[in-house]
Amino acid sequence: MVVTYLKQFLLLLVIFIVLCDVEVIKASHPVYKGYQSLETTLPKNQPYRTAFHFQPPRNWINDPNGPMVYKGIYHLFYQYNPKGAVWGNIVWAHATSSDLVNWEHRPVAISPIEPNLDVSGAWSGSATILQDGKPVILYTGVNSQNQQVQNIAFPKNLSDPYLIEWTKPLQKPIMAPTIQNQINSSSFRDPSTGWLGPDNVWRVVVGSKIRRRGVAILYKSRDFVHWSKVKKPLHSAQGNGMWECPAFYPVSIGSRDSVDTSKSSHDLNVKYVLKVSLDDIKHDYYTVGSYSYHTDTYTPNNGSIENGFSGLRYDYGKFYASKSFYDGEKNRRVLWGWVNESSSVNDDVKKGWSGVMALPRRVWLDKSGKQLHICPVQEIKKLRRDPVTLTNHVLQPTSLIQINNVTAAQADVEITFDGLDLSKAEIIDPSWISKPQMLCQEKGTSVRGSLGPFGLKVLASKGLEEYTSVFFRIFKNVQTNQNMVLMCSDQSRSSLDNDVDKSNYGTFVDVDPIQEKLLLRTLIDHSIVESFAAEGKASIIARAYPQLAIHRAAYLYAFNYGSQSVRISKLSAWSMKRAQITGKL
Ligand SMILES: *[C@@H]1O[C@H](CO)[C@@H](O)[C@H](O)[C@H]1NC(C)=O
Ligand SMILES: *[C@@H]1O[C@H](CO)[C@@H](O)[C@H](O)[C@H]1NC(C)=O
Ligand SMILES: *[C@@H]1O[C@H](CO)[C@@H](O)[C@H](O)[C@H]1NC(C)=O
Numbered sequence: 001m002v003v004t005y006l007k008q009f010l011l012l013l014v015i016f017i018v019l020c021d022v023e024v025i026k027a028s029h030p031v032y033k034g035y036q037s038l039e040t041t042l043p044k045n046q047p048y049r050t051a052f053h054f055q056p057p058r059n060w061i062n063d064p065n066g067p068m069v070y071k072g073i074y075h076l077f078y079q080y081n082p083k084g085a086v087w088g089n090i091v092w093a094h095a096t097s098s099d100l101v102n103w104e105h106r107p108v109a110i111s112p113i114e115p116n117l118d119v120s121g122a123w124s125g126s127a128t129i130l131q132d133g134k135p136v137i138l139y140t141g142v143n144s145q146n147q148q149v150q151n152i153a154f155p156k157n158l159s160d161p162y163l164i165e166w167t168k169p170l171q172k173p174i175m176a177p178t179i180q181n182q183i184n185s186s187s188f189r190d191p192s193t194g195w196l197g198p199d200n201v202w203r204v205v206v207g208s209k210i211r212r213r214g215v216a217i218l219y220k221s222r223d224f225v226h227w228s229k230v231k232k233p234l235h236s237a238q239g240n241g242m243w244e245c246p247a248f249y250p251v252s253i254g255s256r257d258s259v260d261t262s263k264s265s266h267d268l269n270v271k272y273v274l275k276v277s278l279d280d281i282k283h284d285y286y287t288v289g290s291y292s293y294h295t296d297t298y299t300p301n302n303g304s305i306e307n308g309f310s311g312l313r314y315d316y317g318k319f320y321a322s323k324s325f326y327d328g329e330k331n332r333r334v335l336w337g338w339v340n341e342s343s344s345v346n347d348d349v350k351k352g353w354s355g356v357m358a359l360p361r362r363v364w365l366d367k368s369g370k371q372l373h374i375c376p377v378q379e380i381k382k383l384r385r386d387p388v389t390l391t392n393h394v395l396q397p398t399s400l401i402q403i404n405n406v407t408a409a410q411a412d413v414e415i416t417f418d419g420l421d422l423s424k425a426e427i428i429d430p431s432w433i434s435k436p437q438m439l440c441q442e443k444g445t446s447v448r449g450s451l452g453p454f455g456l457k458v459l460a461s462k463g464l465e466e467y468t469s470v471f472f473r474i475f476k477n478v479q480t481n482q483n484m485v486l487m488c489s490d491q492s493r494s495s496l497d498n499d500v501d502k503s504n505y506g507t508f509v510d511v512d513p514i515q516e517k518l519l520l521r522t523l524i525d526h527s528i529v530e531s532f533a534a535e536g537k538a539s540i541i542a543r544a545y546p547q548l549a550i551h552r553a554a555y556l557y558a559f560n561y562g563s564q565s566v567r568i569s570k571l572s573a574w575s576m577k578r579a580q581i582t583g584k585l
C-alpha cells in the first residue's frame, strides 16, 4: 500500500519536474521556478473564487499564522507568495477584522531579509500574549545556511490596534539547531503559542522528527527571549514522520467556554489537546489527554490512536497546518486551517490564485471527554438571508427534491433527519470498520444501501451532470450491537473537468441514531463545501470546480438513495451574503 503510494508519488514528481519546471522541494512544497514573479492580469471570469471565505485578491496562500485578538481586533497572518499562484517567496501577509467575517488586508508583516534569521524563508509561527498584554510572534526562519531556526518579532507600536508594523530587534535566532542539541536543521519548525506554568516559566513547542518519530521539542524561558531546550520532548510518536505546526492547549470539561493556556495550570476542570500536522500525509490529527507541569509531559488518553489514518482529525477532508487561539473576548477557542486546491498547478496559474482559509471554527470538548466539536463561529450566521424551510418531509426511497429560492452556489444549509427504521441497517463488514474513507470511495452516492445514502447534492447542475454530495449511510456492527453512522463527501461527479482531484472523503461520526437526530450542516461557497455532522463531531471540507453548476446555474437538492425512507424533520437553507474583504496587501 505505502509502496504503491510512494511509487505513484515519485512518478507524479517526475512528471511535475518535466512539465512544470520544479527545481527543488522545500519543506515538501515543490518550487516552480518558471511560475514565480508573474505580472499577469487575472481573468475576469472567476467562478471558483469564494464569497465568504478568507482569501487575498490573488496568488498563493498556505498556513494560517499567529492568529490572535488584540484590543478587540482579530488578526490573521498567513503564508503568502507575493509573486505567483504557486508556493515560493513566502512572507507573512496580514489581515484584521472586528468580527471574524469581514476583513481588511494590511501590509506584509514579516519579510525574509535578515541573513542570520530568515533570508531564505519566513515560515510559520504563532502569536503569544504576554502577562502585560503585549503580543509577540515566534516564527521559523530559514537562514543563509539554509538552517531552520526560530525567531522573535515584536509590534512596533503597541497603541496601534491593527499592529501594522513588526520589528525583529535581535540579531540572532532565539532557538537554533546545534551539534550539542542534535536537532535536524531541516526538520525544526513551526513554534507554538507559548504558555506560562505555575513556576512563572514560559513553555513553547517546536515541530521536529527523529528518524520516523514525530517530536514536539519543548523549550523553556523566563523572559520569552532566552530559551533553553528541555531534554525530554513534550510528546512524540513513533512512525508519524515530521510533525509540523504542533499546537497544545486546554479544553474545559463540561463547557463550551475555553481557557487561556497560561491560566490553566491550577484548573482541574480541563483536559489538554495536542494537535500535529503530519507532513507525510497532510492531515491534522489530535489526541485529548492530560498534562503534568512537574514532568512537563503530555499523556494522551488511554486508547487514543496516534496517527493520521485512524486517529481523530480536525477535519476529514482538505484542511491542513491549522492554528488556533484563545479568544478572551468571547471565552472560546477559534481555529483556522488552510484549504488547498484540488485543481492542477496549470489551472491555479491560469486563475491566478491558490488556497483559501477554512471558515474560522469554534473548538470545544465533547461531553464524553473523548473528542472535540468543531463548528463555524456563530458570526458566520450574520451573512444569512432569505431563509427557506421545509419540515416533516418524508424522503421516500430513491427520491430527489430540489430546494428552491436559495443561491445554491453561496449558501448555508441545516438539515435534521429522523424517522429511521434502524432494524433495517446494513451489517458492516468488519474489514471496513477502520477504513471509512475507502468505504465512501466504494459506496458512493450511486451505490444503493438500506438506510442511506441520504443527504444533500450541492453545486449541482440542472441535469445533474455535475454535483458534490454529502450524505450519511447507517450500518450495524454485529460485534458491538451498535449502529455506525458513516458520513461521506463524494466528489466523483463534482466537475466535468477530469484534471482535478475527485477523491471521496469520509469518516464515522460518533452519534447513536437511537438517541439522537442526525444533524448535517453544509456551507457552500462556489468551490468549497464545508460539512459538519452532529454539531461538529465530524467535519469534511471538499473542493469542487463545476463547469456547469456555477453562479445561478448551481442547484441544491436533498436526496435519498436507500431502500428505506427517511424523514427530514427540518431543513433550513439560507442564501449567503458576500463578506467584505477590503484593503490592499
Ligand atoms: C501608534 O499608533 C497610534 C494609534 O494608531 C497612533 O496614534 C500613533 O501615531 C502611532 N505612533 C507612532 C509612533 O507611529
Ligand atoms: C533531517 O531531515 C531531512 C528532511 O526531512 C532528512 O532528509 C534527513 O535525512 C534528516 N537527517 C537526519 C540525520 O535525520
Ligand atoms: C487502558 O485500556 C486498556 C483496555 O481498555 C486497559 O486494559 C488498560 O488497563 C488501560 N490502561 C490504563 C493505564 O488505564
Ligand SMILES: *[C@@H]1O[C@H](CO)[C@@H](O)[C@H](O)[C@H]1NC(C)=O
Binding pocket: 282, 318, 319, 320, 340, 341, 342, 343, 501
Ligand atoms: C493539495 O492538493 C493536492 C491535490 O489534491 C494533494 O495531492 C496535496 O496532498 C494537497 N496538499 C495539502 C497540503 O493538502
Ligand SMILES: *[C@@H]1O[C@H](CO)[C@@H](O)[C@H](O)[C@H]1NC(C)=O
Binding pocket: 404, 405
Ligand atoms: C420561490 O420562487 C418562486 C419563483 O421564483 C416563487 O413563485 C415562490 O413563491 C417562491 N417560494 C418561496 C417559498 O419563497
